[in-house]
Amino acid sequence: MSSRVRIGMIGGGQGAFIGAVHRIALRMDNKFDLVAGCFGRDPENTKLTGSELGIDPARCYDTWQQMIETEASLPESERIEAISIVTPNHVHHGPTCSALRAGFHVICDKPLCISAEEAQEMHAAVKETGKVFALTHNYSASPMVREARERVLAGELGQIRKIYVEYLQGWLSDKLEESGQKQADWRTDPKRSGPVGALGDIGTHAHQLLEFITGDQVESVFAVLNTFVDGRALDDDDMILFKMAGGSTGTLCSSQVCFGRENGLKIRIFGTQGALEWDQEHPNDLKLTAEDGVTRNLRTATGAVGEASGSLTRTPAGHPEGYLEAFANIYTNFAAAVRNESSSIDRPFPDIEDGVRGVQFIGAALESNEIQSWVKMPAEER
Amino acid sequence: MSSRVRIGMIGGGQGAFIGAVHRIALRMDNKFDLVAGCFGRDPENTKLTGSELGIDPARCYDTWQQMIETEASLPESERIEAISIVTPNHVHHGPTCSALRAGFHVICDKPLCISAEEAQEMHAAVKETGKVFALTHNYSASPMVREARERVLAGELGQIRKIYVEYLQGWLSDKLEESGQKQADWRTDPKRSGPVGALGDIGTHAHQLLEFITGDQVESVFAVLNTFVDGRALDDDDMILFKMAGGSTGTLCSSQVCFGRENGLKIRIFGTQGALEWDQEHPNDLKLTAEDGVTRNLRTATGAVGEASGSLTRTPAGHPEGYLEAFANIYTNFAAAVRNESSSIDRPFPDIEDGVRGVQFIGAALESNEIQSWVKMPAEER
């Protein structure tokens, strides 16, 4: 008998991008059976997607509300145990709260939601139900990001002074949303994306990454949100100065109009006695400048990395793992939490606190951009 | 109803490496159900592995012969359709021939087998049964390798003059086989690995890659096979000069004693009007020197690559795919062939001819090493 977690999916039908990623991620380590879904607002889309996935048509639901209600009524041994939410930002809050309160564990795409109020309600729902909640800030599940965190927290860099993090893309250099490209369409639409564009889509990844690796918190921000493409309603470029609670300072740049850049998430951290650099487009490398001033290239799955990093890899050194494998790490650690297995690593996946922080970060940046002054963020509640 | 291919596996139990890789690969694109297996010579191993995989214990078989026989007797709608063979080299020939003749499609790890005789029998079995046979020379399924092949075959480099291919590892720099490490153990044992060590394990990958990309054939070789680690029975280092039928020349170096190297498979091809370079440790990059003399970095999933390459990717540009995804491409294209779907690309997976060539290459290199003269290879029969 399989001990795979039965899971349903909301979103991810035809034309979507991230749904397929989530599905590969959940299959990769054989920890889930995807047995139900509501893959889009159009029931035809759901039927088609469900059929392609070999899902019982009876468990392909017209609405996510129906899915939650019906599944909750199935026998315990049959009904789904968890729900994966891969919809645009404005449809994170509703399904998450409903699912949690109906007894399902939830794994949700980022950003958490589109307002501070939503974030607080989602936080409350997680805390009250005690269900497992994971947010797919996938980059933080990359083995060398984990290695970086371990080393920073162990004090290997000394006291952190400088953090430069950037997430540069170029795919929205033109007004792609006018072409009907679905990804561009909703991300540039305030109704679906929320009050920010690039900042929510990728800036929050950069923010989560920097707090995750350093174990420190952004204390205040000075933000400039730009819109370069005429007629676009949301920011497509951001540049943010920040100060950390621990005394370091740095820059966070997120942009979707950096012509030719693909998915350039990169972080550099400098301390009093060492430095680290990680670039998600070459995720198996972690550049460490040690106290001797010499830069080493630490590599995934080698003897140079610790157990925590090692627990997030599947193949020997030199066999590159990438985006999908990091994504799968979140799913696999989420499954373990659902099964109540203890984790060998701390913070095995991004959680509701990460989500709330992200929304607070967006809020602070928006305010700073408005008044062009430094704005404080709340201290983390973790 | 799912149209996934029902597959069984031979090999890949506890302590194995490549079996787990094959299983991730077959799950990745949701084209298979792994429903039967004989995961090792020890039935306990098979039971344990089967249980972990959630496979019906009734279909966890004590011997591969039993698996083939029993599965063949099940109703057509229930029995496996294909068998994945992930055993050490000396157990490729037997299961493959039996499986094919029992009506199963076969996907087998490389090298094909350990002698020219075995290779001929396997070739005959494939031809006679008409079943689909795939050999997992996984690197050739990497999107940018496909892109390289497309461009070379289209004449973009002009006439090929030089090919440098190397596959350098360092993991056998010490006598790891004495530590009981299972991968080292069988690879250095002539009974299980066959007459060569490094040359079969990785040199054949390099050979297959160069013939696949260039569409040309190695015509003759001058080979030196070295054993650097005392007491090791097989070569752990090879250096080979070769001449191609098309007039180019080059070097092929495969080594497992290059201290610190991980999985350094790299190929460089120079023609009269262009050049290409691919390094499997950074598989999403393909360096193309065009006729203008300027080197470009072609990247996976961008507008710069053709449809063939694009058909082998799952994520947008900048979202790195790696070793497992390339491996999955072979499984996915194998599934399509099993389902008799037409392929949009030529040679969608390495096949029996690749396997026969590899064994011939080993044979020629062994002979050349013995007599220290150039030795001709047979012309390809494809």
Add this chain to the structure above:
Amino acid sequence: MSSRVRIGMIGGGQGAFIGAVHRIALRMDNKFDLVAGCFGRDPENTKLTGSELGIDPARCYDTWQQMIETEASLPESERIEAISIVTPNHVHHGPTCSALRAGFHVICDKPLCISAEEAQEMHAAVKETGKVFALTHNYSASPMVREARERVLAGELGQIRKIYVEYLQGWLSDKLEESGQKQADWRTDPKRSGPVGALGDIGTHAHQLLEFITGDQVESVFAVLNTFVDGRALDDDDMILFKMAGGSTGTLCSSQVCFGRENGLKIRIFGTQGALEWDQEHPNDLKLTAEDGVTRNLRTATGAVGEASGSLTRTPAGHPEGYLEAFANIYTNFAAAVRNESSSIDRPFPDIEDGVRGVQFIGAALESNEIQSWVKMPAEER
């Protein structure tokens, strides 16, 4: 008979760094004879340095005032024609003005000087005397920087949107000035360095580079100047947001406490149809993302670069030139101007306007840092 320019030097004695660089630079292309000098405040230092350099002791002067006066009184065919000023920042203004007014051409190290008043006086002296004045913003004389400028000005990137420039060093991570290290000593001393530390030493290089390549002007800045090392009197780290007159925005980070970084001057420019990236630690590469979205690596001295870039190289492609050669380019083009030869390139060396801009940039950043608001820079007077 040699047509080499007779030159004298102020500064650059024992313990200095940049003086030796200037001397190599002036020798490299055989355009100068160094025949006089006042190499330090200590006459012994001057004597010793002069002797090592084979300079006539009669032309090794105790003070720079003496050198200017005495040389000016020599017969025209004998006296120096130009003066190289390689002293700490606070001794740029005096010698420059005196030298110009005594009829000498001047080549001076950067930054121009330590106050806006000094800058204006120097500017006036240049304009009034009509003598040649060059400022050694050496990086802008690197061949691939010239290539970048040519391509941006030709519109190859379309309209510029984003500029990220950084100059990160780590050598002042500790309080090196306490060790007696001469370079650290004066650079962290407000009396000699002026009102800023890192910003003047390296930030001005970054600023000059970005204006030189883009042909655009910084319009306003928001600056944070940090001092990380306890007890240091000047900034050792800066982070600056800027807006350009042409509509682009960006970040300029200069730091001397980025542990392990050597001399990390790097600029990235993104336009509506292309992008460029240059890193001075690998100065022979220029990464160009063309309109097709593909990134090329343009290389020094290849057919891919234009005549302007070519005019700044001495060796064929693949023979790396570096820091000293770029420095020499300024000297060589300065010599040509002294000889009144026409230049094949525009702005063949950084001049008084570059110097004034740099001082204005420092002023604006200082004010912004003080009031934590955006501060405008004057429009360039060129």
Add this chain to the structure above:
Amino acid sequence: MSSRVRIGMIGGGQGAFIGAVHRIALRMDNKFDLVAGCFGRDPENTKLTGSELGIDPARCYDTWQQMIETEASLPESERIEAISIVTPNHVHHGPTCSALRAGFHVICDKPLCISAEEAQEMHAAVKETGKVFALTHNYSASPMVREARERVLAGELGQIRKIYVEYLQGWLSDKLEESGQKQADWRTDPKRSGPVGALGDIGTHAHQLLEFITGDQVESVFAVLNTFVDGRALDDDDMILFKMAGGSTGTLCSSQVCFGRENGLKIRIFGTQGALEWDQEHPNDLKLTAEDGVTRNLRTATGAVGEASGSLTRTPAGHPEGYLEAFANIYTNFAAAVRNESSSIDRPFPDIEDGVRGVQFIGAALESNEIQSWVKMPAEER
């Protein structure tokens, strides 16, 4: 009074490449005065070149014989002390022997000469006269090559097993010699280049580099010399297997038809407990894989490198030095030897033994290519 070495030059007139390089190299560190020359066979060329260089017309000689004879007759305080020979290969032997026997020190471009007989005579002339003789295998004077040598000789890599060295260029991919390009013209002409083309021009650099770094000797070679361009009289591509006296093996590839490659001299060395990699196109990096399996990037002029390497640099870390600086190192160390100053490093410049080895290497490769068998090289006489 200057203590600069008075030097004359043979070769290096209009249209030459390497002469200008030698002149920059001799100027860089201010150790020479170039006061005489015979820059070409055409006296007009010599006059023009001499005039451009500011050399006294009386010391611009019509023939090199005349220069040696006349200069030798000048008063000791006036006459040249050393001669730099930068002619094509066939004019190395004559001037070197004459110059040495006339009492001049000699610095000569590589390869030493065009036959074993010439090499022996030159060797004898050096030994008999006791004069200083340097051969400009410039790459071996790169700081990080010195660092590599120090570390290998100190046993840091353990016992060396594998050496891969390559020198790949593409500039002769077409029949450039037909265009009148002077460099291509003589290099492909057996009368001037000697019995080999690419092998002498660049293969000998690769050979010298590998013996210099490892301190070991090539014992035997198996060589294939190819000519890819129709009608070319000499090899334009070589691939050589070699065995070292110390037990390691490797490949040496030199080619001038690798399309798009600029000046790709690269060496990788693998030992039992470490590895090194150096690439002359990025000469300030030395990749060291230490016993912990982690690859470090050692950088010029940092605390990570030893005094020997440090003695070959002029600028601080991160200020790239390149081809010309390495070349200058040879001149500067040659000047020190001429002045009879003791050197802080062993083998401060390539000498007559390097030259003889190079000619022997060419001889062995030619013979091996002819008979397609392994050919032994003599043991080094050093």
